[in-house]
Amino acid sequence: MSLLRPLDPSFPIERQIAIEAGPVVLVNVVTLDKADEQTFLKIWQDDAAFMKRQPGFISTQLHRALGESPTYLNYAVWESTAHYRAAFGHPEFRAKLPTYPSSVVASPHLFQKVAVPNICVV
Template identity: 80%
Template sequence: MSLIRPMDPAFPIERQIALEASSVVLVNLFTLDPADEPVFLQAWQDDASFMKRQPGFISTQLHRALGDSPTYLNYAIWESNAHFRAAFTHPEFRASLAAYPSSAVASPHLFQKVAVPGICVA
């Protein structure tokens, strides 16, 4: 992958993974050249297969933007940030990033659910 661009430059993923938290959601926005979609999808599938085998993984889903924009949104749910950190820093996963097309830009960020009375639970 040619570039990781933080959603929040003041608090990039490298700082987020150092925190202790339970039940985290990774949101990752990808942009890429249209010609690179098949390579991107294969690389993402391979990474998702690796992540599914890791302790603490709950689920993932990939979404594609409507229309001609080759923009993808992935979210993955993990039991804890410690589990995500172990998978994200695993040498096998880090090496797999080279399989992404050079046009791919990823913007990963970690989130936790928020309780809003009468609307949603944490």
């Protein structure tokens, strides 16, 4: 992957994974050149299959932006930051990152559910 660009530059993913919390949702917005789309999808599929086998993984879903923009949003649910941290730092996963096309820019961020009275629950 050519570049990680934090959604919040003051609190990048490297700082987020140090916080003990759970469950957590990874939201990752990915932009890339249209010519690299099929390569991206194949590598992402392989990475998702790897993550699916990791302890603490709950689910994932990939979304594509409408229209011509090759922008993707992936979210993945993990039991805890500790589980995500272990998977994200796993040597097998880290070794695959350079295989992504150079046009790929990923913006990962971790979230937790928020309870809002009469709207949503934790």
